[in-house]
Amino acid sequence: MKKNMMKTLAITGLTILAMGALAGCGSQNAETKAADTTTTAAAANDTTAAGSTAGTEAAKGDLKGSISMVGSTSMEKFATALGEVFMEKYPSVTVQTEFVGSGAGIEAVGNGSADIGNSSRNLKDEEKAKGINENIVAIDGIAVVTDSKNAAENLTKDQLINIYNGTTNNWKDLGGADQPIVVIGRESGSGTRTAFEELLKLENKCKYSNELDSTGAVMAKVASTPGAIGYVSLDVLDDTVKTLKLENTDPTPENIKAGSYFLSRPFVMATKGEISAQNENVKALFDFIYSDEGKELVKSVGLIPAN
Template identity: 35%
Template sequence: MSKSFKKVLVSLLVGATVLTLAGCGSSGSTTATTSDAISGEINGGGSTSVLKVIDAAGSEFTALNPEVKFTYSGTGSSDGIKGATAGTYSFGCASRDLKTEEKGSLTELVFAFDGIAVVVNPANTVTNLTTEQVQKIYMGEITNWSEVGGADAPIVVVSREDGSGTRGAFEEMVKFEEKLKPDATIKEGNGNVQSTVAGNENSIGYVSLTFVDKTVKAIDIDGVKATVDNVKNKTYKISRPFLAMYDKSKVDDATLAFLDFLMTKDGQAIVEEHGGISVL
């Protein structure tokens, strides 16, 4: 075999190897796979508003990575921030922007957007409220449904607990921070607000869009419906980010891999499937 022929053969073999490796290394897909042998425990916690999205994403991630154990506890945004800071959670979630004093060493990831729907019982005839009317209802300045075009009945105001990201975002956007009427009914979690409003014809509450179903009716705000499309086009003003956060000095590889998955096309499809609004 001549030297020149050997050189050509070697070149062809090297070229074929490179092409094979390139084909294995990148398929153009953003779908997570088990090829990196991801393993470990991921223990997240925080906002209840993100619960449906995170649980669904966690289920898909563990299906792709069977050696991973995933749990998420809906304990409220403030707890998620504290847990991520202390390292008691692998990652925390909040359904509002972080305050300056909360940021500390945390790395933030906006993985979705959400609208906060103002909800009433389906039997309520009121279909639209202005932001100012909602503000006055929650401050106790409007106390009867007849004042806003409804029946002659007292308004039962339902709000969230201290530390709730949904409450913090809602009060800030509707502009009644620290001014909630003293006798408001306080419920922990979006689900409890939803069920309370569903069970009382005279009640009003607010929940993440992911919790709006046939048991409650979302009120138009300033003539704009509370929908995903209207949050995206920024015509529905009561909206906020969904954040995941972690401390770089405490986070593990499995958690980082999960958060990376959340930002892929597949992860963002899960976000939208479960009522969130994709950031892609």
């Protein structure tokens, strides 16, 4: 009897030890599973965060639609280059440009028919009063040009004023040949004309032989007309015309930035309201213009960055 009891106790002990071992093994599996779950959750969080970042980056490049710019012919070179580069960055955005003069551009943005009104002059107080915002994107110089055979080299500010108000009408008084001066200018409403006349205090005082409706037309007329003089945006200069010094100073970006060349004006991309109130496409365009890459574009077309 005692022997049977001892055998029973031994079997019971072994059973308890086996159950304990199994319990211990089960506990270890639970801990491993918990650790695996934690690791999986952390990985999932990392994946979600990465996906969120990727989504944000994708959203930046996910612009679609169009941007319409209307206005200054003097800004054609800059606006065209800007549109081309921006569309390369955002292939789903179309930048539409129309060059009809600063006044027309400001009117277009004011009445909502354009997103941006390009103006080669500062906005007037009455334009600002209509809620139009002046966003200066570059500084331009106004170059004074004559036909390539003209012997004159330099004009003082007073001499330039006297040419355009009709007081001086022959190049022989200015270091040139005995030849009539043919005074070329832009049409009424042109930002270049407005800036030129304001800088020289010649508003409504100029005596023009021809008033032309684009920068290109002024260049072509001056190039083909002996004794002609005209004013154009700095960035369109080429060897078809002769560029005159003013007060012995060449119209270069360096001289304009230094303040030694007196004929300079802003390039404005006007919006109805602040930039922050515009649609995503327009806001992205201004972000680009004011970026380092945008500043390099401004310089590449012969202009000075605004900031």
